[in-house]
Amino acid sequence: MTNSINELEDSEVIFVIGSNTTEQHPIIGMRIMNAVKKKGAKLIVADPRKIPLAEYATVYTPIKPGTNLAFINGILNVIISENLMNQEFIKSSTEGFEELRASIGKYMPEAVTSITGVPEDTIREIARLYAKAKTASIVYAMGITQHVTGTKNVGALANLALLTGQVGREATGVNPLRGQNNVQGACDMGALPDVLPGYQDLDSQAAQEKFAKLWGEGFAWGEGKSLGEMIEGAYNGEMKALFIMAENPMLSDPNLEHVKKALENLELLVVQDIFLSETAKLAHVVLPGASFMEKDGTFTNTERRVQRVRKALVPMAESKADWEILCGLMKTMGYSAEYSSPAEIMEEIRALVPSYGGITYQRLEKEGLQWPCPDINHPGTKFLHKGGFVRGLGRFTVNEYVESTQQPSEEYPFILTTGRIHHHYHTGTMTRRAWALDREHPEGYMEICPQDAKKLGLRQEGMVKVSSEIGEISIKVKITDKITPGVVFIPFHFGEAAVNKLIGQHHDPVVQIPEYKVCAVKLEGVR
Amino acid sequence: MRKVLTTCGYCGTGCNFYLNVEDNEIVGVTPKNDHPISKGKLCVKGWQGHSFVHHKDRLKKPLMRQSDGSFSEVSWETAYSYIGSKLKKIIKEKGSEAVGVLSSARCTNEENYLMVKFARSVLRTNNIDHCARL
Ligand code: SF4
Numbered sequence: 001m002t003n004s005i006n007e008l009e010d011s012e013v014i015f016v017i018g019s020n021t022t023e024q025h026p027i028i029g030m031r032i033m034n035a036v037k038k039k040g041a042k043l044i045v046a047d048p049r050k051i052p053l054a055e056y057a058t059v060y061t062p063i064k065p066g067t068n069l070a071f072i073n074g075i076l077n078v079i080i081s082e083n084l085m086n087q088e089f090i091k092s093s094t095e096g097f098e099e100l101r102a103s104i105g106k107y108m109p110e111a112v113t114s115i116t117g118v119p120e121d122t123i124r125e126i127a128r129l130y131a132k133a134k135t136a137s138i139v140y141a142m143g144i145t146q147h148v149t150g151t152k153n154v155g156a157l158a159n160l161a162l163l164t165g166q167v168g169r170e171a172t173g174v175n176p177l178r179g180q181n182n183v184q185g186a187c188d189m190g191a192l193p194d195v196l197p198g199y200q201d202l203d204s205q206a207a208q209e210k211f212a213k214l215w216g217e218g219f220a221w222g223e224g225k226s227l228g229e230m231i232e233g234a235y236n237g238e239m240k241a242l243f244i245m246a247e248n249p250m251l252s253d254p255n256l257e258h259v260k261k262a263l264e265n266l267e268l269l270v271v272q273d274i275f276l277s278e279t280a281k282l283a284h285v286v287l288p289g290a291s292f293m294e295k296d297g298t299f300t301n302t303e304r305r306v307q308r309v310r311k312a313l314v315p316m317a318e319s320k321a322d323w324e325i326l327c328g329l330m331k332t333m334g335y336s337a338e339y340s341s342p343a344e345i346m347e348e349i350r351a352l353v354p355s356y357g358g359i360t361y362q363r364l365e366k367e368g369l370q371w372p373c374p375d376i377n378h379p380g381t382k383f384l385h386k387g388g389f390v391r392g393l394g395r396f397t398v399n400e401y402v403e404s405t406q407q408p409s410e411e412y413p414f415i416l417t418t419g420r421i422h423h424h425y426h427t428g429t430m431t432r433r434a435w436a437l438d439r440e441h442p443e444g445y446m447e448i449c450p451q452d453a454k455k456l457g458l459r460q461e462g463m464v465k466v467s468s469e470i471g472e473i474s475i476k477v478k479i480t481d482k483i484t485p486g487v488v489f490i491p492f493h494f495g496e497a498a499v500n501k502l503i504g505q506h507h508d509p510v511v512q513i514p515e516y517k518v519c520a521v522k523l524e525g526v527r
Numbered sequence: 528m529r530k531v532l533t534t535c536g537y538c539g540t541g542c543n544f545y546l547n548v549e550d551n552e553i554v555g556v557t558p559k560n561d562h563p564i565s566k567g568k569l570c571v572k573g574w575q576g577h578s579f580v581h582h583k584d585r586l587k588k589p590l591m592r593q594s595d596g597s598f599s600e601v602s603w604e605t606a607y608s609y610i611g612s613k614l615k616k617i618i619k620e621k622g623s624e625a626v627g628v629l630s631s632a633r634c635t636n637e638e639n640y641l642m643v644k645f646a647r648s649v650l651r652t653n654n655i656d657h658c659a660r661l
Binding site for chain 2: 026027028030177178181182183185186187190191192193197218220221222223227230240241242243245246247249267268270273274275276280283284286288289292294297298299300301302307309312316318320321322326327330342345346348349
């Protein structure tokens with residue numbers, strides 16, 4: 001997030017797109033509801049499902065899955081044509097406006113309506129509400145990123161904030177909500193194929209010299225394969241070994257059969273986890289890791305707040321904290337890894353990552369710190385881009401809409417979209433074993449609207465076979481008027497009805513996020 | 528009873544709470560009233576998502592696959608040295624780009640950092656990623 005969770009309560013307008021906030025980030029959802037109820041904030045919600053936040057919205061609009069980019073470009077079009085931009089901000093703090101203007105002309109509300117299903121007047125109303133607000137925040141999650149156009153969607157939202165100057169001030173900004181608890185930290189630490197820790201450039205001479213002091217000369221500083229490319233590499237035999245820590249790609253990856261074949265192809269698959277996950281079942285070696293309750297460390301939340309995780313329990317049986325396992329392995333392989341505690345690892349991190357430079361366990365003892373926190377006296381940073389952008393000017397990007405590869409056809413007339421539900425978390429490795437949570441939602445289901453259910457003769461709680469181009473699953477029917485006709489929804493936590501069996505290999509060409517949110521399917525009742 | 532302040536392991540909101548511990552078992556959760564984000568509130572996962580830690584299916588020892596396809600329990604030393612020598616052999620024969628690591632958005636910053644160091648400095652491979660995209 002460019003801004004902080006608490007600032008949401010001071011926003012005049014909050015625009016939520018592609019985030020079922022109350023389900024996925026309940027406490028942030030609550031904060032948004034408070035903003036509306038107690039402080040009179042105006043809420044805009046765009047989502048294919050009538051999510052709970054829609055009840056609080058000044059404007060709620062359903063939107064056809066896969067058309068966010070056309071919709072956002074439509075809003076940009078209205079802001080430009082009605083001259084609602086923040087001219088001063090554009091002049092002083094941005095570049096590339098003329099290119100944006102030229103690209104956006106064709107996204108007139110009339111044109112965008114037929115693509116997105118959002119009425120023309122609603123597009124105009126949203127544009128005016130957002131642009132005219134003194135402070136407006138954008139909140140989004142994986143409904144924006146899990147598309148073939150994911151990167152462009154994010155770019156378009158940034159354009160919206162730049163065009164209106166809704167960034168770099170309190171209670172504004174572009175605020176992605178991270179799904180898993182430490183996605184932010186994993187990225188900050190450089191668990192990515194194309195950057196060093198702290199997002200430092202791989203080919204920066206200065207960074208290389210700095211890292212070589214602690215990592216040794218000759219460390220690998222090239223760009224590597226992404227998760228998807230590694231799976232592909234395993235499939236075609238290029239990759240021979242994979243070491244997977246606490247992830248379960250056998251459930252969370254698209255196209256499970258393909259992933260299974262790929263992993264089975266490896267000469268060495270090591271999986272470190274707390275349960276024998278679907279992925280661990282395929283491994284040559286399984287290492288028992290510890291849960292967050294059994295170790296010390298830090299997590300970084302979605303607003304860049306680094307906070308302590310404290311060991312409450314001794315790890316189960318002979319399991320070990322994941323950092324200890326990594327140290328053990330490094331030592332066995334002849335490398336020094338003499339860390340006595342995670343606090344010592346943090347000392348190394350702060351020496352290498354400038355934005356964590358002032359973060360020590362001693363300071364974190366009292367309260368978390370939001371990065372950038374470059375030195376020991378720095379109080380941390382509530383919102384980014386105050387008084388200008390780090391890299392000079394904020395750059396507008398041109399993001400042309402392309403139709404999703406998944407369009408309803410005669411054979412596959414419905415659009416399937418996927419996501420999370422409140423009681424479960426990602427692939428369910430943990431939540432499905434917490435009895436109090438599993439009791440509430442013990443099995444998978446597919447949401448469908450009453451009209452469509454009637455047409456197909458589907459009954460509440462009956463079974464339906466869902467097939468796509470690449471696979472099929474059977475699953476229970478849940479009829480609800482909260483979903484748009486022509487669209488069905490399946491949460492992805494359940495192994496026995498793994499929705500990812502249906503989802504193909506299309507992904508965003510830039511960051512390769514699989515297209516989870518849109519998939520054309522056929523539905524047949526099962527007796 | 529001990530009360531241990533910690534950060535929720537379920538979503539990116541980062542709520543804090545106390546785990547109430549007795550005899551190495553979680554017996555309850557107490558929210559933290561003066562935490563800047565959670566302000567004494569938690570969602571159902573923060574309140575009730577902890578019993579998995581004591582689940583009987585938890586992995587208890589390293590497992591290695593045998594020639595008949597089944598798993599058997601082994602010591603940490605055996606597991607480490609098998610993985611270490613196998614990785615070295617593959618890197619020697621096929622180059623370091625034939626190996627890769629996947630880190631985790633569920634693990635701590637320190638663990639993610641070590642995983643990156645393990646990949647780039649020990650294995651000398653560029654192939655490091657995690658599941659944020661999913
Ligand atoms: S208590 Fe709920 S909202 Fe808070 S961090 Fe945990 S899962 Fe997220």
